[in-house]
Amino acid sequence: MANPVTKGAPARPAAHRGRAGLTRAGFLLPALVLLGLLVVYPIGYTAWRSLFDADGTAFVGLDNYAEMFTDGATYTALRNNVVWVVVAPSVITVLGLVFAVLTERVRWGTAFKTIMFMPMAISFLAAGVIFTLVYDHAPEKGVLNAIATGVHDTWEAPSPYPGARPREGGPLKASGGGAEASARPGEAALLPLVAVSPETQDGLRAAAPAAPEPGALTGTVWVDFAPGGAGEPGRIDPGEKGMKGVVVQAVAGGKVVASATTGPDGTFRLAGVSGDAQIRLPAENFAPRYGGVEWLGPGLVTPSIIGAYVWMWAGFAMVLIGAGLAAIDRDVLEAARTDGASEFQVFRKITVPMLAPVLVVVVVTLVINVMKIFDLVYVLAPGPVQQDASVLALQMYVRSFGGSDSDQGLGSAIAIVLFLLVLPAMIFNIRRFRRENT
Amino acid sequence: MSARLVRLLGRGFLHALLVVVALVWLVPTFGLFLTSLRSAPDNNSGGWWTVFTRPAQLTLDNYENLVKNESIFDGFVNTVLIAVPSTLLVVGIAALAAYAFAWLEFPGRDWLFLGVVALLVVPVQIGLIPLSELFGTLGIMGTVTGVVLFHVAFGLPFAIFLLRNFFAAIPASLLEAARIDGGRDWTIFFRVILPLGLPAIASLGIFQFLWVWNDLLIALIFADRDSQPLTVALQQQTRSFASSVDVISAGSFLSLIVPLAVFFAFQRYFVQGVLAGSVK
Numbered sequence: 001m002a003n004p005v006t007k008g009a010p011a012r013p014a015a016h017r018g019r020a021g022l023t024r025a026g027f028l029l030p031a032l033v034l035l036g037l038l039v040v041y042p043i044g045y046t047a048w049r050s051l052f053d054a055d056g057t058a059f060v061g062l063d064n065y066a067e068m069f070t071d072g073a074t075y076t077a078l079r080n081n082v083v084w085v086v087v088a089p090s091v092i093t094v095l096g097l098v099f100a101v102l103t104e105r106v107r108w109g110t111a112f113k114t115i116m117f118m119p120m121a122i123s124f125l126a127a128g129v130i131f132t133l134v135y136d137h138a139p140e141k142g143v144l145n146a147i148a149t150g151v152h153d154t155w156e157a158p159s160p161y162p163g164a165r166p167r168e169g170g171p172l173k174a175s176g177g178g179a180e181a182s183a184r185p186g187e188a189a190l191l192p193l194v195a196v197s198p199e200t201q202d203g204l205r206a207a208a209p210a211a212p213e214p215g216a217l218t219g220t221v222w223v224d225f226a227p228g229g230a231g232e233p234g235r236i237d238p239g240e241k242g243m244k245g246v247v248v249q250a251v252a253g254g255k256v257v258a259s260a261t262t263g264p265d266g267t268f269r270l271a272g273v274s275g276d277a278q279i280r281l282p283a284e285n286f287a288p289r290y291g292g293v294e295w296l297g298p299g300l301v302t303p304s305i306i307g308a309y310v311w312m313w314a315g316f317a318m319v320l321i322g323a324g325l326a327a328i329d330r331d332v333l334e335a336a337r338t339d340g341a342s343e344f345q346v347f348r349k350i351t352v353p354m355l356a357p358v359l360v361v362v363v364v365t366l367v368i369n370v371m372k373i374f375d376l377v378y379v380l381a382p383g384p385v386q387q388d389a390s391v392l393a394l395q396m397y398v399r400s401f402g403g404s405d406s407d408q409g410l411g412s413a414i415a416i417v418l419f420l421l422v423l424p425a426m427i428f429n430i431r432r433f434r435r436e437n438t
Numbered sequence: 439m440s441a442r443l444v445r446l447l448g449r450g451f452l453h454a455l456l457v458v459v460a461l462v463w464l465v466p467t468f469g470l471f472l473t474s475l476r477s478a479p480d481n482n483s484g485g486w487w488t489v490f491t492r493p494a495q496l497t498l499d500n501y502e503n504l505v506k507n508e509s510i511f512d513g514f515v516n517t518v519l520i521a522v523p524s525t526l527l528v529v530g531i532a533a534l535a536a537y538a539f540a541w542l543e544f545p546g547r548d549w550l551f552l553g554v555v556a557l558l559v560v561p562v563q564i565g566l567i568p569l570s571e572l573f574g575t576l577g578i579m580g581t582v583t584g585v586v587l588f589h590v591a592f593g594l595p596f597a598i599f600l601l602r603n604f605f606a607a608i609p610a611s612l613l614e615a616a617r618i619d620g621g622r623d624w625t626i627f628f629r630v631i632l633p634l635g636l637p638a639i640a641s642l643g644i645f646q647f648l649w650v651w652n653d654l655l656i657a658l659i660f661a662d663r664d665s666q667p668l669t670v671a672l673q674q675q676t677r678s679f680a681s682s683v684d685v686i687s688a689g690s691f692l693s694l695i696v697p698l699a700v701f702f703a704f705q706r707y708f709v710q711g712v713l714a715g716s717v718k
Contacts, residue, residue, distance in 0.1 A: 023623045024542045031535035031594055032550075038591030039557055042568035049567060099459070106456060114705070115460045119467070121701035121708070123652030125669045126694040129676065129686055130466045133473060133486075141485050143469055311463065316712060323713055372561045375654045379676060393655075396563050401570075401659055408567050415563040422559045433555045 043419065050412035064413035073387050074414070077395035080302055084373060084391060088306050088313075089366035093359060095310065096317025100325055101347060103318070113322065117315030124312075128379025131308040135295035135380075145292030152290045159287040160245045161200060167192035167224045170234050177283030180251075185273050188212045189219030191281070192234055193243065196223045207242035208265040217270040217279060221246045221262050242266025246285050251278040296382055301389040305380050309373065317362050324358030325351070368425050372418060392418055467694075474500055474687035481683045500688035510689050512664075513671030517693075519582050520657070520667055521650040524589040528646045529639055531590070532597030537631050539598065540605040541613060542623065551602065557595035565592060566659055573660065580662030588660055589650045597642050600714050604638035605631055641711035644704050648697050668693045 053060050068074045099116065103109035119127060136142025139149040166172035170192045171181040183189045188210040207222035223241045224233060231237035242265040250258040250270040257277065258270040270279075295304040328351065336346050352359075374393035381389035390398075392414055400411030472486035480488075480495045489495055504510050538544070539551045569588060570579060578584040608631065616626045632639070654669040661670060672689045675682050701708055 024538055024544050027534045027538035027542065027623070027627075028544075028550075030531045031598060034531065034587075034591045035554070035557065035594055038565065038569060038587065039560060039595070042565045043560065045568040046564050099456075102452060102456060106453060108456075112456055112460055116463050117709075118698065118701065119463070120712070121648060121697040122467075122694040123654065123669055123697070125652070125654050125673055126470075126690045129672070129690040130470045132676070133469055133687075134466050140483070141481075143465065143485060143487065146485055146487070311466065315463075319709055319712060368559055372563065378654070379673060383677075393561075393563055396566075397655065397658070400567055412567055415561070415566065418561045418563050422561060425559045426556050429555055429558055430552060433552070 046412045046415050046419075050409060050416050052409050054407040054409050056408065060409065064407075064409045065417070067410055068413060068417065071410070073390060074395050074399070074410070076387060077390040077392050080390060081371065081392045083302060084306060084370050085367055087303075088309055088370045088373075089363050091306070091310055092313050092317045092366055093321075093362050095314045096319075096321050096362065097352075097355070097359070099314070100318045100321040101351065103322070104325060113315070113319060117319055119312040120315050122312075124375030125379055127308055127312050128376055131304075131311075131380055132296075134308075135304055137292065137294055137296070139292045142292070142295075144295060148292045149290055152292075156290075158289055159285055161193070161196055161243060161286055162289045164193045164196045164243075164286050167194050167233055170224070172281070175280075177286065179281045179286075181279050182276065183217050183219065183250075183279045184276055185217055186212055186214045189217065189279060190234065190236070191219055191221045191279065192224030193221065194223065194225055196225075196241075196243070201241050204241035204243065205264050206238075207236050207240050208267060209236055210267040210269070213269065215272070215274065217250050217258070217273045217277060219248075219268060219279065220266045221248065221268065221281065222266040247282055249280045249282060251280050252276075256280075296380065296385065298385045298388040301381055301385050305377055305389060308380060309370070309376055312376075313366065313369075317366070320362050321355060321358055324355050328354050364425055364428060368422055371421055470687055471691055473683065474691045476500075476684075478682070478684040481687070500684045501692075504685070504688050504692065507685060507689075509666075509671045509674075510668065510685065510692075513666060513668035513689075514692065516582065516661070516665055517651060517667035517669070520585050520589070520661075520665075521647055524586045524593065524650045525643055525647040527586070527590045528593040528597045529643050532594055532601050532642070533632065533635070533639065534627070535594075535598045536601035536605050537627050539602045540608075541626075541631075554595050554598050554602075558599060560592075560595070562588075562592050562656060566656075570659060579660065580665060582661070582665045585657055585660045585665065585667075588656050589646075589653070593646050593649065597646065600642050600711070601635065601638055603714070605635055608634050637707065637710065638714075640704065641707040641714065644700060644707050645711040648700060648708075651693075651697055 049056065050064050051059060051061060053063075068078060099112070103112050106112070134142060134144050137145060139145040166174055166179045171189070172179040172191050172193070173181065179191075179193075181189060181191060190209075201223060204223070207220055210218040210220050212218060220236065221243045222236060223243060224235075225231065226237045226239045231240055242262070244262055244264045244266065246262045246266075246268075248260050248262060248268045248270065249256045250273045252273070252275065258273055260268045260270050262268045294300065332354075333346055333350060336350055341349070372393050373391055374397065377386075377389050377391050377394050378397070386394075396411050396414040396418070399414070400406055400408050469486045472489055473481055475496045475498070476486065476489065477495070477497060477499060539547060539554075565588065573579040573584045573587075578587070612630055612634070613626055616630050621629060652669065653667075654673060657667045657670045658673070661667065668689065672686060672693060675686050675689065
């Protein structure tokens with residue numbers, strides 16, 4: 001009774017239609033104003049601005065676009081962007097597909113999905129900090145290099161005295177990373193070394209002079225440094241440690257004629273040497289410790305950052321593909337299995353083709369996002385290699401807002417290129433939408 | 439018999455593989471967490487895994503210092519001041535527009551909505567230079583307002599798209615019933631659309647909140663020292679990473695614990711948002 005107007009009235013009075021029009025505008029207006037002013041207008045403005053120089057005063061045509069290929073840093077960014085767009089989406093999609101299929105077969109699949117999906121929620125900044133720790137070059141700090149050096153040292157024993165070198169003015173002369181001294185059979189040689197770390201010395205015993213022996217080269221390899229500095233160079237003083245486990249070779253006429261390893265007191269005996277010979281301590285005794293991989297060095301920085309990105313986004317692909325899998329008709333798979341198809345055949349010939357639409361959506365989404373990657377590179381790439389790792393969005397930021405030498409003409413051109421690169425996705429979206437809504 | 443053995447071995451291998459992968463996905467974050475619980479000297483002399491042999495290093499000092507650290511504390515407050523209004527505005531404005539696109543008839547509706555679909559993929563880079571000039575003219579460059587406006591504008595296309603599709607799926611009979619009962623557009627919006635659209639609104643809200651909370655680029659340009667969020671404050675600290683690993687690790691953990699809490703609390707909506715929001 002209170003509202004007689006609408007009751008059974010097919011056509012509303014004209015006055016009412018006017019008010020309804022206003023209401024409708026009220027629903028739409030805030031969104032349209034904001035989108036028009038802050039999204040649509042900037043597209044036009046950026047396109048226009050990209051045709052002007054750094055000051056925005058002189059019209060330069062397409063020069064800014066040409067500069068993207070001639071300016072070294074921007075060209076590097078462009079190239080890296082191509083690497084990103086090719087590698088990241090494919091790796092993520094493959095991982096997502098594999099784990100979506102595998103998790104279907106275990107009871108704790110949901111827990112696994114949650115774990116892998118979790119990084120999606122955190123910021124690129126936090127992920128950057130996380131992976132700065134993971135990729136730390138120092139093996140005692142970065143977990144990845146701790147593993148790398150651990151594995152490396154298991155395969156190839158580390159040298160016993162990294163960085164040790166002959167005492168200056170002593171009989172030993174450095175040569176090719178190792179050391180050499182001339183020696184005569186029947187005399188005990190003294191081979192003083194320095195620069196052995198205190199931690200290494202802790203495990204060593206006192207040095208002792210070797211007994212001279214006719215027909216053999218004998219001698220002592222020791223740390224010629226007494227704690228407190230009381231010792232005399234070139235002499236075995238009390239408190240000085242013998243270096244055990246050093247490989248010693250006798251070289252005559254350019255050939256190794258005998259080889260031995262020093263004992264706990266640093267002494268060695270090379271038998272069967274008749275004439276004059278050289279004693280050589282090969283470089284392998286002093287090789288510097290394996291330092292791990294330089295993940296964030298100029299060579300590996302882009303693959304490493306892509307690795308961090310994969311960590312963040314693999315869960316996304318997995319969940320999306322998992323949803324697609326759940327929608328596949330189980331009967332089709334069962335029928336194929338009954339017909340004798342192997343699991344791999346079912347995967348290749350049925351699962352993947354049926355997932356194709358989902359896979360396309362995943363790849364397109366990833367390509368769009370990877371194209372605009374900024375934060376992760378900005379946070380993860382150390383200052384000196386940032387140029388090597390740069391991508392278009394980062395270059396756009398640096399060149400547009402980088403202080404004194406900024407060039408918003410070039411910045412606008414980069415932004416427009418990014419925009420043009422996502423145009424195919426825009427068309428894909430529009431077509432998909434029209435198809436689904438007709 | 440042997441086939442069963444192979445299958446059993448296969449299953450063992452599958453479980454082992456998944457456990458390893460799960461560890462790979464967990465360890466980095468866990469490492470950050472343990473790093474944040476150790477002093478700077480400890481962190482500089484050895485990795486976080488040394489706490490397993492020397493648990494005495496664990497300390498809450500870094501978090502205590504965080505509260506006293508002005509730039510981090512202000513950054514946290516600013517992050518909230520930016521993320522909450524951005525989320526509410528996007529959800530509100532998009533819900534209104536989505537309702538109009540889904541249920542109201544007006545000339546050019548379909549074309550306008552196609553325009554919104556087209557804007558889905560516009561990169562934020564397009565807006566950086568023009569809006570930094572425009573906001574400068576308006577006097578909101580370097581303010582929370584400016585950052586919020588940017589986020590709202592670039593969040594709208596996805597928001598409208600998501601909500602419109604959800605609203606359009608609400609049965610017409612429910613709207614008709616409300617109309618026959620004398621409801622006008624506004625009443626229908628509040629009484630029918632909003633309650634029924636709640637799942638989609640929740641998804642959108644979570645997504646938008648996380649997006650803004652995690653943003654670095656826009657705040658880097660549109661915020662100044664007084665309005666910068668946590669991400670920017672932390673980013674500046676990373677420039678001298680070795681010296682302030684204690685501040686950065688604890689600050690980063692603070693900045694990611696909120697999104698993680700949101701993620702775990704609303705996992706279902708979050709996943710729905712991802713499913714609906716692909717190809718953004």
